[in-house]
Amino acid sequence: EAGVVQSPRYKIIEKKQPVAFWCNPISGHNTLYWYRQNLGQGPELLIRYENEEAVDDSQLPKDRFSAERLKGVDSTLKIQPAELGDSAVYLCASSSRLAGSYNEQFFGPGTRLTVL
Amino acid sequence: SQQGEEDPQALSIQEGENATMNCSYKTSINNLQWYRQNSGRGLVHLILIRSNEREKHSGRLRVTLDTSKKSSSLLITASRAADTASYFCARTDSWGKLQFGAGTQVVVTP
Structure with a gap:
């Protein structure tokens, strides 16, 4: 079974440029997450989707970040414009949710973003 | 903010x-x-312990959970060089939000 796929793996851009990350979750997983992980820290949730619906985007900086999950499968996270402080690893994860329970999440390899 | 402290x-x-x-x-x-x-x-998932469980095992891993003290422990027995990694605990709240701690960096020397 294929794992969570993310692209690109690495991205270097100059500040004020736009950037987009793509994620393909594990087949059949209805819940998809985007996290940001700064060096030496644990991941922090940016947004969680259940199918097509964003059920938790409270940590997403909405002035510059946007995300979509069309058709409830693949997802794209965009930053426009990027700032120096956005340099981090952006992780996508997916999980299957049974009624009343939350299960383990499966993470992709991440996209390491460097903003110059 | 980090909600779990390792x-x-x-x-x-x-x-x-x-x-x-x-x-x-x-x-x-x-x-x-x-x-x-x-x-x-x-990140690779190791083990999940539910709030009504007190202990769980998986291979050389043993996890305990004490909800009265709001604490958990991870024990790795007979460590190997390949166990060198950062280990994170993450709690799932009632709404399904997973919040990670800052992690423990483990170095196993041969």
Whole structure:
């Protein structure tokens, strides 16, 4: 079974440029997450989707970040414009949710973003 | 903000020794999970313990959960060099939000 796929793996851009990350979750997983992980820290949730619906985007900086999950499968996270402080690893994860329970999440390899 | 706090922040042991790390949290949980992250690699799920469970085993891993103390521990027995990684605890709250701690960096020397 294929794992969570993310692209690109690495991205270097100059500040004020736009950037987009793509994620393909594990087949059949209805819940998809985007996290940001700064060096030496644990991941922090940016947004969680259940199918097509964003059920938790409270940590997403909405002035510059946007995300979509069309058709409830693949997802794209965009930053426009990027700032120096956005340099981090952006992780996508997916999980299957049974009624009343939350299960383990499966993470992709991440996209390491460097903003110059 | 990091909602789980791991202790210690770093741990250095020799192969064959046991490694124990602890995690504390502040609010109620649906479950608590432990993940491992090797240098330059993604996060890998190790074990999930639900709020009504007290202990769980998986291979050389043993996790305990004390909801009265809002704490959990991860024990790795007979450690190997390949266990060198960062270990994160993450709590799932009642709404399904997973919040990670800052992690424990474990180095196992041959």
